[in-house]
Amino acid sequence: VNEAPGSTGAEPWDVLVVGAGPAGTAVAGGLAAKGYRVLVAEEHARVGRPVQCAGLVSRRVLDLAGSSSMVVRPVRGAAVFGPSLRSITFRADGPRAFVLDRAALDVHLAERAVRSGAEIRTGLRFDRLLGPPNGEAVAELTTSEGAPVRVAARLVVGADGVASAVARAARIRRPVEILPAFEAEFPKSPGDPDQVEVYLGRTIAPGLFGWWIPDGSGGARVGVAVDADGTPARLYFERLLGRLATRFGSPLANPTSYVVSGIPIGELPRLHGDRVLLVGDAGAQVKPLSGGGIYTALRAAELAVEVGGAALAAGDLSSRGLAPYTTRWREELGDEFRRALYLRRILTRLSDAELDALVDALGGGSLAGTIVAFGDIDFPTRVVRELLAASPSLVRLLPKALGAWVAPGRAYPVPEVDPGERRK
Numbered sequence: 001v002n003e004a005p006g007s008t009g010a011e012p013w014d015v016l017v018v019g020a021g022p023a024g025t026a027v028a029g030g031l032a033a034k035g036y037r038v039l040v041a042e043e044h045a046r047v048g049r050p051v052q053c054a055g056l057v058s059r060r061v062l063d064l065a066g067s068s069s070m071v072v073r074p075v076r077g078a079a080v081f082g083p084s085l086r087s088i089t090f091r092a093d094g095p096r097a098f099v100l101d102r103a104a105l106d107v108h109l110a111e112r113a114v115r116s117g118a119e120i121r122t123g124l125r126f127d128r129l130l131g132p133p134n135g136e137a138v139a140e141l142t143t144s145e146g147a148p149v150r151v152a153a154r155l156v157v158g159a160d161g162v163a164s165a166v167a168r169a170a171r172i173r174r175p176v177e178i179l180p181a182f183e184a185e186f187p188k189s190p191g192d193p194d195q196v197e198v199y200l201g202r203t204i205a206p207g208l209f210g211w212w213i214p215d216g217s218g219g220a221r222v223g224v225a226v227d228a229d230g231t232p233a234r235l236y237f238e239r240l241l242g243r244l245a246t247r248f249g250s251p252l253a254n255p256t257s258y259v260v261s262g263i264p265i266g267e268l269p270r271l272h273g274d275r276v277l278l279v280g281d282a283g284a285q286v287k288p289l290s291g292g293g294i295y296t297a298l299r300a301a302e303l304a305v306e307v308g309g310a311a312l313a314a315g316d317l318s319s320r321g322l323a324p325y326t327t328r329w330r331e332e333l334g335d336e337f338r339r340a341l342y343l344r345r346i347l348t349r350l351s352d353a354e355l356d357a358l359v360d361a362l363g364g365g366s367l368a369g370t371i372v373a374f375g376d377i378d379f380p381t382r383v384v385r386e387l388l389a390a391s392p393s394l395v396r397l398l399p400k401a402l403g404a405w406v407a408p409g410r411a412y413p414v415p416e417v418d419p420g421e422r423r424k
């Protein structure tokens with residue numbers, strides 16, 4: 001897979017995919033299977049490396065990938081810890097999520113794309129787009145030896161992750177927040193290998209949360225994703241390690257690898273341009289309440305294959321011809337994303353005392369059962385709505401707008417009130 005030579009001759013490619021992460025190779029495989037000539041350019045030397053992910057996914061990801069060979073551990077439950085380390089545990093009878101060998105997922109998807117006829121060239125970095133928007137797209141790239149390469153293609157797919165150079169080149173606006181993330185792997189860790197742990201608190205992870213995820217071989221992946229407030233994410237990570245030392249009674253030692261990356265949160269006004277589609281992190285197709293983006297990248301890739309394939313067949317690769325991609329994404333996941341962004345804005349404004357109260361309230365009565373019954377890591381706002389409907393005490397903790405959102409008889413609208421005005 002890795003060293004397939006890229007032909008950059010005069011004959012244009014149908015599709016140039018930039019980035020060999022899950023989004024890129026899923027699009028490449030789908031379009032190659034439809035008979036199009038597809039080149040994937042990946043700047044790193046190896047597909048799947050370096051790993052920049054905790055690798056926790058739903059069963060949908062295994063279905064979309066067509067394999068479960070990369071699963072290292074199914075998990076049945078989750079424990080959520082408030083700032084004071086009071087916690088609530090949810091546990092289902094069977095697997096509710098899967099911890100993956102993330103590099104193995106990427107390699108599997110890349111091999112599938114190659115089997116479908118796509119060509120993957122590693123060590124090839126996309127730099128910019130040339131040419132008039134209505135002509136064929138000409139991309140300038142650079143090999144790892146520093147040699148410039150030009151590739152002409154009818155369609156360019158930006159699957160180049162959080163800092164998308166394709167989005168920049170195509171002048172597609174990305175009004176997203178990029179949450180700095182810091183993660184390390186510990187070869188040995190105490191803790192229940194059947195569950196993941198989530199840590200809330202303004203001092204350890206303002207903006208999102210910290211996590212402890214069993215790695216399937218006695219160790220754990222530990223990390224934080226936080227607001228970009230100028231404080232290095234590593235500092236929050238060190239504080240999380242302090243919490244874990246308190247929780248486990250001994251510090252975690254000898255980390256083997258570190259991940260320093262970013263998670264894009266937000267909604268792009270459009271995910272397409274003339275001859276360009278953005279897929280995955282490049283299009284901020286990342287779940288706003290968890291920062292998870294593998295399921296959404298793979299689902300977006302399917303939509304990109306359908307719309308991109310139809311546009312290639314019709315010979316209309318204009319922004320208008322590709323617009324159904326943005327429309328279909330919005331129809332399918334737009335409401336979930338907007339509700340999640342709204343909830344995120346509320347949650348990020350809660351004080352540590354309020355977060356503790358939230359954890360206590362979730363632990364009360366039958367709410368834990370509701371979470372187990374309705375919890376879906378890909379569509380988390382569904383369970384939030386069930387919880388709010390079931391618990392007046394929970395609603396009291398949160399702004400009035402949220403109460404209105406779950407009032408009986410209302411449809412499932414996206415609240416309009418900006419909670420930022422209410423809490424600081």
Ligand SMILES: Cc1cc2nc3c(=O)[nH]c(=O)nc-3n(C[C@H](O)[C@H](O)[C@H](O)COP(=O)(O)OP(=O)(O)OC[C@H]3O[C@@H](n4cnc5c(N)ncnc54)[C@H](O)[C@@H]3O)c2cc1C
Pocket residue numbers: 018019020021022023024041042043044048052053054055056057124125126127159160161162165181182183223259261262263279280281282286291292293294295297
């Ligand atoms: C610390 C951390 C933990 C995470 N944990 C989870 C999790 O548990 N579950 C989950 O679902 N999601 C998780 N995510 C999010 C998930 O990793 C991403 O959403 C997912 O990788 C998106 O896939 P992608 O293909 O869009 O982008 P990527 O996987 O980032 O792939 C982009 C590819 O493009 C390449 N590239 C970039 N620029 C260029 C260029 N100019 N030219 C050529 N190639 C280029 C990169 O090298 C890379 O291979 C996590 C993210 C972080 C940072």
